[in-house]
Amino acid sequence: MAKQQFQTEVGQLLYLMTHSLYSNKEIFIRELVSNSSDAIDKLKYLTLTDESLKSLEWTPQISISFDKDDKSLTIVDNGIGMDETDLINNIGTIAKSGTKSFVEKLTGDAKKDSNLIGQFGVGFYSVFMVADYVDVITKKAGSEQAYKWSSDGRGEFEIKPVTKESQGTVIYIKLKDDEVEDFASKHRIETIIKKYSNHIAYPIFLNYKEEVENEETKEKTLESKKEQINAATALWTLPKSKVKPEEYNEFYKSISHDSSDPLLHVHTKAEGVNNYTTLFYVPQKAPFDMYRVDYQSGVKLYVKRVFITDDDKELLPTYLRFVRGIIDSEDLPLNVSREILQENRILANIKQSSVKKLLGEFKKLSEDKEKYEKFYKEFGRALKEGAYQDFTNKEAILELLRYKSTKVEGMTSFAEYKDRASTEQKAIYYIVGENEKILRSSPLLESYKKADIEVLILDDKEIDDIITPAFGAYQEWQFKDITSCEAPSTEQSEEEKKEIEEKYKSIVEKIKSNLGDAVKDVKVTNRLSDSPSCVVKDGNDPMASMAHMFRAMGQEMPESAPILEINPEHDIIKKLNGCADDSLIADISWLLLDNAKISEGIEIKDPIGFAKRLNSVMAKVF
Known part of the structure; x- marks a missing residue:
């Protein structure tokens, strides 16, 4: 089959990988093993729910082997596998909006971009930090045909049909010469797996050859060994007292593809009406796709340790889309469908309890001002959405806003x-x-x-x-x-207010006449002390509330004309009140309006007219 070009964004990403200064190269093993675990999760679910796969006999596992002479490392899983379309979508193009957002942030500066890699985590593509080329041999469960995907990470890939007996994926990595000593090593691989992937829920085996001496002949031979190198216990099922902080952190990195420790974690086991376990994490940095409509959910749903879904955005409300983690229910049926999930009472209860728990933890976090400031800088905007969307928890969310x-x-x-x-x-x-x-x-x-x-x-x-x-x-x-409500009350009596209004009635009418439809009204005000004028909104104008509604729906709506308020204590207004020059009054009327808008950051529609009037008034001064 002819070679195909990577999508542009993938090409950029691969170039960065192969030329990266990124020091923590070992994370490529974590990323590939995590992908393998996800593939097994998906097949395990299908073997329980898909009639065509229920008879499949298999024992979920991941195996790793290395060959120092061949300069290679191989990672094998017997998960769901991929067909040709999956290979193109998952490796040849960027289907995930977060990855595309990551690429959009690349600067071209190798050092800065390397730091971005560390923040983001880039899944499969990280392998090209250490690989001369990669072969992915895979067969999708239920399919007859297997495929081989090959690339050296330099802009092209090739896919061709091959023969493979069982479902699953083999990733063959031809290591760069200077990476062989580091990664074709039993001790190194074992250390990396225990560090990053110890609590992957499936056994990870390391296949290696060990030199053994015959006791009688004293001859040394190489014997093949197979050793499980992870605990293979779902971390969230363990009692909190049994899990070390570093284990929580590494599990987070495994499920989130983030290379930084989380800001906090919340581990809950609920027993009673509903039995479930949740393990939630808050990242240190907001996900790259957080403000995209097609953001990816960061929460995985399990039923009795069986993976169900990782792309259901209903597991938590949208304003908590930055949360990563696990929900594991003991009560949901294994064959629960996406449609049933959206209306399921058990899941609704779990969701409601989880939200209250998370908001409570955020409240505790707010007691540490320095830590909360970091949290709020990243996620405060999302919490504001929550105060708008989540009426049930509005008071609790308002407590969190700053x-x-x-x-x-x-x-x-x-x-x-x-x-x-x-x-x-x-x-x-x-x-x-x-x-x-x-x-x-x-x-x-x-x-x-x-x-x-x-x-x-x-x-x-x-x-x-x-x-x-x-x-x-x-x-x-x-x-x-304050742009639409009454100013704070003053010691001014009603009689004094009426007296001032009467005194400036004539100039107010002239200003209003000159400005026409540009203003809704002109009034004298007591809200100003240093400025001659300001503009405010009419709080009773139904168009103002409608404008809020239209903006909430992402639609533009013409702004209502403002009310111009003038300060009767300001010298400009006092002198204008006794002015007989109609052309000067006209110019200053517009200058009072435009100047008030500029002071409040509102764009004026006619800057050329503003400049001409300003020049005209200045000329009259002299």
Whole structure:
């Protein structure tokens, strides 16, 4: 069969592998053994549920052998195997969005990219760090035809039909000359397996030859040996007291293909109405595909230690898609289908309990501010989604959220905000935008600073603008966006307010007339102290709430015209109030609007007109 080109992204990845400075090359064995374990998992499930495979006689196992003279290492499993389509999809192209995201982050700088490899883990492709070429000989369970996939990792691969008696996969690795001593070694392979794959649930055998001396003749001969080199016990089934921290860490790396230790793990055994075990991990870094629609689930479902699925996104809510781990139920039927899973009461109970357990662990983690800051930097955005999506656990999730503030350095919680507030205050005030610096200098904050009221700075507009209005309240304190709510009350009486409004009534009408449809209204305000004007949203405008809904659905909607508020205590407004030059009033009306928008990080529609008016006004000054 003719040679085929790798998909572009795979080619980039393989180039990086073969030219990598990555020091931890031994992880390729972990990755291949983990793939073998997954293949056995899948076949084991099918032998229990697929009538055509129930009669298959087999003993699940993985075996490793090496040949120093041949400069080779071979890993064999008797799992589900692959057909030609599987080979192309699994090795020739990148089907997994996370891998593609990884490739998109490559910089071309070998050292930086090597660090990325360590963060991400790249499965099968890691073998090309040590291989001159690789042959994959495989036969899919239930198929007659076997295939051989071959590549030197330099841009092409070849697939051809071959003969193979049983199902499963053989990976033959021709080692680079300088890798033979390191990886064609009994002691080295045994050490790597015990370090990374000791708790793979199937036996891993090492086949090797050992020199044996005959006691009588004293002649030395090579004898073939076969030795199991892993514990082959599903780690999650062991009591927590029997599992060492390093064992938890290595098991995480095995199931997640991450090379870093997890940030935390949560191991739970539940007995009672539902009997199940869960072992969840939180990575140190957010998965590369976390914000892609086609993200991969990181949780595997087992029933009585039998693997069921690893791509069901219903096992945990979507906002916890960064969690990796295992759910093992004693009560679900082995032949449970995907459709049944989505509506299964037992699984729903496990899911609900798991969410509460995880949120509780996150709460405990928040007591360590330094560690929680790292966690929140990676996963805070997902938790915000949870406060929006998960009504049942909304209060618990709100406890976990952190925001910047006008009162304190770093991040703060809603509980801390409440503790700092005066006894009269009954709301949590916030301002939303894209740029923290612009938000902190917004004219809208002036009255809050004057009244000594803390305002939270929400500078992730893309998500904050959609979800925060949906929070409703935290412990009976309403959330209030300062761009649409009334300013803090002042000592000004109603009579004084009416007097000021009457005094500036004429100029307000002229400004409103000049601006036309560009504004919804023009008002005098007491919310400003240093700035001449600001723009606010009409909190009662139904279009404002509709805009939130449309953005939540990923659709654009025309923004409502803002309300322009002017500061009657500012010199510009005082002088404008007595001005008789209509053209000057017109220019300044637009400058007040555009300047207010710029101060709040809002793009002005006519920058050329803004510049012309500014020049005109400056010319009149002289």
